[in-house]
Amino acid sequence: MHVSFDIAADLDATLRAAATRAGLEPGFDPEVRTADPRHGDVQANGVLGYAKARKLNPRAVATQLLAALPPELATVAEASIAGPGFINFRLKPATLLAWLQAYDSTEHLKSGASAFYRGLRQVVDFSSPNTAKQLHVGHVRGMVIGEAICRLLEYCGAEVVRDNHIGDWGTQFGKLIWGFKHLRNDDALAADPLEELERLYKAADAAAKEDPAKLDAARAELVKLQAGDAENLALWNRINAISATAFAEIYRQLDIRFDVQLGESFYNDKLQQVYDELTAAALAEESQGALVVFHPEHPRFKTQPFIIRKSDGASNYASTDLATMLYRTEHFKADVIAILTDTRQSDHFEQLWLTTQKWFAKTGRKLPRFEHVTFGSILGEDGKAIKTRSGDPIKLKALLAEAVDRAFTLVTEKSPELPEAERRDIAQAVGIGAVRYADLSQNRSSDYIFAWDKILSFEGNTAPYLLYAVTRIHSIFRKLGVAPFDAAAIAGASAPETDAELALARKLTGFAPALRLTTAQLRPHFLCLYLYELAGEFSTFYVADKVLVDDPAVRARRLLLCARTLLILETGLQLLGLRTLTRM
């Protein structure tokens, strides 16, 4: 029996075809959803609205629709009409079994999922920190959400270009270069280069505030850099290289990678075209020496300008981002461009997108889709922006180190018998995983409170809970002496039968809609919630139904459920960027 990866999507297509046969008007949307398990597996709510709008009897329309369903559907699911005109589908146990047998490896799951976005070119701009500043806790969201989104989109068939759009150009370099030339401490630079750069910037900034002559000197360094002065360009390169090395170390720890790192400076020679085209298209105008774009149709942006070139002629964030939009569209042939930043940049991206749409329309370019993927802030336990005791932002390096330390203490309490090297390795996965999962499991639009006890708890929707659930299934197989993906152990499995088996099997087939929802909204918390519920469903099953029974068909089907739960938990956690373990 062939069973599709996303059964709900398949039923959606079947219903649309049936609607045509039944003579419903084109454009009928069956509104297929995952059903409340008490009523079925999948439900279609679309008949109600359709009938209401046309003053028809919804039950009559639903009856017509059911009659037009292909007869072979009866082997897959049982369809019925409920209430005023809902259509419910209850999957046959044989369908559930067929699904579990078909999607037996992460590659097979992927081959099902890759139909979602096959060939869609998607540029994802994430992390994108500014040079010469340390990564701090505020950077973590963009990094882990971005990495998860890239993995998920790739798994679902998109061709993803991961771009780290480093802030490597701009006015901060005047002070940085001046500071580097006059205030540098070479020992400190050798010991912790990024730390020293950050100190230099702060010291130069303070000096410039006190002494206008120093401010002028810093500005002069910037002008020299922008004019291509060899010494300043070399320093600029050196500063960027120092930053890049420090960033790379954190990316390695968090298992984050990029295909390209095209920073703001990459667009320097592409800005004139932006100014020229926007001026020629009469979208940009001079205002007090600056080049600006207004959006008369917008309540705020009709008076609040989008400044695309400053009055001193220098480029800014908007200029480079416009050039970036063009480059990603033309060079990378992006169908979708997604940029991750915190919500505070919403105005900038709204203006950028309004401007891009008009610009591309005037110049006859194909418009990609644009997603500004925003996220809220991480708060301390007092509900305020998270800070160290001295009031500085918490460095990401320090946060990750603390996470691993705390996880080591926990693991040592729980499993003192494990060799130390293994406990250290587990602590890495649990500590880093906990920080990451704490972030991903929250709706990215909201702020969240970072609390060590909560994120490292073995209870609730946390990394330790899920990583532990994975190791527990591994240990079931270890005790049995069979490999979890051993085909022989699950051969001859019969279809799920008990309530707990059925509920778990249904939840497993829910992986497809969970992936679809997560990628459609670029919100990893949907996948987190699904995995958490799956782990819960597994616990219920494991308590209710003994796995090692004598009847070989029953035993095989229960082992099959164990194996597939393990497969989907591991696959899902890895898509979120977590490293899973076999024991802890």
Ligand code: ARG
């Ligand atoms: N460097 C910016 C920041 O730290 C983020 C850049 C996001 N990407 C972009 N194309 N603007 O806030």
